[in-house]
Amino acid sequence: MKLRGHNIFTCNSEGCRAEANEQPLRIEAEDTIVNETTLNLEMLSTLVDSCSYEHLLSGASDLEVELPEELPNDWAEDEDLLNLLHNALNDIDVKTGALICPSCEQRYPIIDGIVDFCLDKE
Amino acid sequence: MEAKEENVGLSNANFEEQYVADVYKSISHHFNSTRRQHKWLLVRNFLDSLDFGSTVIDVGCGNGKYLDFPNLHMFGFDLTEDLLFHAQKLGASAHKANCLSVPVRQNHFCAAICIAVIHHLSSVENRIQALTQIARALAPGGRACLCCWAFENNPKRIKGEKNGNWRPIPPSEGGCPGDYYVDWHLDERYTKHRVKEAQELPHKGRERVRFTRYYHLFIENELKELCSHVEDIDQDSVEEVFDQDNWYLYFSKQK
Numbered sequence: 001m002k003l004r005g006h007n008i009f010t011c012n013s014e015g016c017r018a019e020a021n022e023q024p025l026r027i028e029a030e031d032t033i034v035n036e037t038t039l040n041l042e043m044l045s046t047l048v049d050s051c052s053y054e055h056l057l058s059g060a061s062d063l064e065v066e067l068p069e070e071l072p073n074d075w076a077e078d079e080d081l082l083n084l085l086h087n088a089l090n091d092i093d094v095k096t097g098a099l100i101c102p103s104c105e106q107r108y109p110i111i112d113g114i115v116d117f118c119l120d121k122e
Numbered sequence: 123m124e125a126k127e128e129n130v131g132l133s134n135a136n137f138e139e140q141y142v143a144d145v146y147k148s149i150s151h152h153f154n155s156t157r158r159q160h161k162w163l164l165v166r167n168f169l170d171s172l173d174f175g176s177t178v179i180d181v182g183c184g185n186g187k188y189l190d191f192p193n194l195h196m197f198g199f200d201l202t203e204d205l206l207f208h209a210q211k212l213g214a215s216a217h218k219a220n221c222l223s224v225p226v227r228q229n230h231f232c233a234a235i236c237i238a239v240i241h242h243l244s245s246v247e248n249r250i251q252a253l254t255q256i257a258r259a260l261a262p263g264g265r266a267c268l269c270c271w272a273f274e275n276n277p278k279r280i281k282g283e284k285n286g287n288w289r290p291i292p293p294s295e296g297g298c299p300g301d302y303y304v305d306w307h308l309d310e311r312y313t314k315h316r317v318k319e320a321q322e323l324p325h326k327g328r329e330r331v332r333f334t335r336y337y338h339l340f341i342e343n344e345l346k347e348l349c350s351h352v353e354d355i356d357q358d359s360v361e362e363v364f365d366q367d368n369w370y371l372y373f374s375k376q377k
Contacts (some may be wrong), residue, residue, distance in 0.1 A: 005202070005215040008177075008197055012225035022227050037213070046175025047195055114206050117199075117219040 001099075001115050004089040006049045006059045011101035012108070012117045023102050024055040027062035038082035039086045047078055048085060098113050130364040132244035132296045134335070141298050141336035142242045143201050145306065149333055150204035152361075154185045161187060164363065164370050165237055168267040169194060176232035181221045181252070182239030182350050189214035197231075199224060222248060224255045231259050234266040238368075240345075241337050244301070249338075250351045257354035260375035265359075268370040272301050273339035276367050291336075300339045329330050345371040 010022045053071060060067045065088050068081070073083050099108040099115055109116050146153065165188060172178065173212035174193045183189055183198025186209025190196075198216040200206055219225055221239055234256045243249045256266055273279070279302070282288025287305045291297025308331040342362065349360045349371070359374035 001217070005217065008179075008226045008230060009217075010225050010227055012219070012223055017223070020228060026280075043175060043193070043195070050175075050177045050195065050230075091328060092352070112207060113350050114203065115217040117217065117223075117225040118201070119223075121225060 001110050001113055002090060002092060003056060003059045003063070003092045004047060004051075005069055005115070006099070007055045007089075009099065009115070009117075011104060011106055012105050012119060013101065013106045015104055016101060016106070021101075021103055024052075024058035024085055025042065025099040025108070027059055027094060027097065027099060029094045029097040032063065032092060032094050034087070034091050035093055036087075036091050041076070041082070044082060044086050044089070047089060048075070051089075056088070063088075063092060063094070065092065132291070132298075132301065137244055138248075138336070141244075141303070141334060143277050144259070145333045146202040147204070149306050149308050150202050153306075154208055155204060162237070162269070162366065162368075164365050165235060165267060168233075168235065168265075170370075172233050172265075177230065178233045178235065179224070179226065179256075181215075181224060181234065181236040183209060183216055183258055184237075185209055185210050186214045186216050188235060188237070194257045197226070213216065221255060224259060226259050228258050229261050232261060232264050233317065234260055234264070236266070236268040238269060238271070240268060242335070242351070244338065245334055248349070249348050251350045253348055254354070255353050257373070257375055260354075262375055262377045264375045266371075266373050266375075268345070268371040269365075270340050270345065270371075271337060272364060272367055272369045273341045274364070276339065277369065279339060287334060298338075300341065300344075301333050302337045304337050305334055308334055330364045340369050342369070345369055349373055 006027065009025055011025060017019055057067055064092050067084065067088060094110055097110045127169065152219060169191050170361055172194060175195065177195045180188055180196060180198040183200045185205045186198055186278065189198050189209055190212050196214060198209055198214060199219040200216065201220055203218060206216050240249050240252055243252060260266060279288050282304065289303045291301040291303060346360050346362050349355050350357060354375050356374045356376045361368040361372040
């Protein structure tokens with residue numbers, strides 16, 4: 001799971017869905033790899049524009065990646081920041097771990113990079 | 123007459139697990155090998171028509187066939203883990219979720235695709251729920267493209283009915299017009315594990331395992347009618363197009 005995916009996820013529990021809870025899920029990373037990919041400026045710009053920065057900050061912090069509290073207006077011209085954002089969104093891949101809802105504590109296991117959002121019906 | 127325990131209706135959650143999810147688990151590698159290359163033209167056209175850098179959700183993404191468009195930010199979901207592994211190998215964002223409950227932010231995506239998924243849902247209620255999930259995920263004005271197998275003039279169905287691979291599900295078993303059991307003969311090279319429903323059959327001298335899937339085939343306007351139950355859909359935007367034995371459904375989210 002990469003942060004660009006984490007950015008769009010929400011808790012899938014009945015209660016959270018009913019409340020339209022869209023808080024960022026907490027990441028517990030056990031195994032993480034970094035797979036460096038080529039930075040495409042236009043694609044990265046559109047991706048960052050589509051992201052919730054709050055979610056990105058939260059996810060990055062969970063993965064011990066430091067991003068600025070706020071994006072400066074000229075972020076698209078700051079090469080270092082661009083590389084940081086690209087790396088955070090596209091290169092870091094949580095292979096094993098879990099996502100946890102900060103509200104209801106529901107856990108979604110991450111195995112082989114895939115988050116399992118299916119909830120067992122008992 | 124007492125109802126048998128099996129006649130719980132096709133919308134029973136276990137029905138879809140048995141006749142869709144479990145089957146795909148068993149046939150995933152064989153299925154993947156038959157689906158690898160060919161992208162359906164209308165889906166390709168839809169994705170090509172989107173603005174550069176659009177965000178797109180692919181509900182029921184399978185092996186990630188459509189997740190590799192370089193100018194789009196694609197996010198896929200599917201139930202079958204082995205197919206998701208294939209998708210992840212492409213570097214795609216592909217995670218496990220059911221189309222009836224898609225765990226994403228509301229009002230977010232520029233576009234959505236849902237290819238060959240809804241025809242596996244065994245009740246009107248579930249089909250509406252899937253459409254509702256897709257519409258919910260779209261940003262206001264966002265567009266969706268879905269496709270399902272058509273009932274009309276369908277050579278696969280006609281041939282299958284003749285050779286017994288396609289069996290209409292009778293009302294006595296909870297079936298409605300358009301509901302079929304469809305066999306998949308698993309090539310022995312891909313045998314992974316077998317679900318209890320599988321049957322060993324000789325096939326041209328080679329042992330094959332048969333799995334049975336549920337399909338609902340749609341008639342003209344049937345998908346359109348389902349859209350009328352989804353508030354988020356702009357009803358004036360709903361369009362159906364017939365192509366290659368499939369009904370394609372297009373709609374936009376209310377602005």
